[in-house]
Each structure stands twice: as C-alpha cells, then as structure tokens.
Amino acid sequence: MARLWRCGEELGDAARQQERHYELLSELQALVKALPSSCQQRLSYTILSDLALALLDGTVFEIVQGLLEIQHLTEKNLYNQRLKLHNEHRVLKQEMFHKHKEAQQSCKPHNLPLLRAAQQREMETVEQRIRDEQRMMDEKIVLELDQKVVDQQSTLEKAGVSGFYITTNPQELTLQMNLLELIRKLQQKETQPEKAFS
8 A cells, every 4th residue: 555655656756747847938938038049959859858857846947046055256356466466557657757757847948859768668668567557357257157158058968957168159148148148037937936935
C-alpha cells in the first residue's frame, strides 16, 4: 500500500513538474515576442524548452541574480578606479599649472621664452603620460569585463542552461544576452506575486 502511495505521489510530482515546465515555456514564448525578429528566429522551441527545464527548480534564477550582483560590483569598482585615476591626473595638471605660473612670475623677462618652451615640453610629456595611463586603465577595464563575461558563460554552462558556453562570437553573445534578459524578466514576473502579498 505504501509503495502504491509513493508511486501516486511521484506521478503527482511529475505532473506538477510538467505543468510548471509548460507554464515557464509559455511565459518564455510570450517574452520572446518582444525581441527583434532576428533574435526570435534564433530562439527555437527546443532552446526555450530546455531553458524552461533549467529554470524549473529556481536555482538558475539565483545563479543569474548572483552573477548580476557580481557584475554590478565589478563595474562599480572599475568605474571608481577610473574616476580615481582621472582625479589624480586633474590634481597633477593643476599642480603643474600653479608651479609653472609661479616660475613665470619669478622669472626674469629675458628668460621667459626659454622657460615657457621648457614648461610646454614638460606639459606635453605629462599629457602623454596621462593618455598612456588612461589607455592602460581602459584596456584593463575591458579585459576585466571580458573575463566577467567568460566567468558568466562558464557558470551558466555548468548549470546546464541551454545556449551558454564560452564564446566571443558577437552573434552568440547577442543570443546569450537575450537569454539572460529573458531569465531576468521571467524572474521579475515570478517574484511580483510574492511582493503583492508581503
């Protein structure tokens, strides 16, 4: 008797899982309609069905939320690093301007052309250093953001989310971004009823 009851319970669980799968698939299909037609064509029924299966237990929603938080923290940190460098450069240029102004004020008139030429060369050297440091900072930022994309792709691939694997192909990246957007929108839809009751 207990064995029969367990079988009935398992069938009920399977039916609930199947119903939930169809519900998620239907919601995904509705969300896809809002995407550009070129993206819609790439998101086949199979991809959406596999995505709905991956979303069944809610783990992928948590993973995506965690990845999003890590990305925001990384972006904020990189922005602050760039802002700090920019401020350091601004202070450096102000200090040099004041130093040059003081030197010109205490300079004898006949030496002024030589002093201004030397100051111009010094300013050009500093400007070049600033450009180089900004370029290096920007390259570092791009590399770090690219690494975050690879980390996200790898994490979602390991979680079994259809369409995710490590790639730099722009079309595949666009597809993955659309899949992430679908997951995020579906997650927002899923959490809205909870907010209404709290």
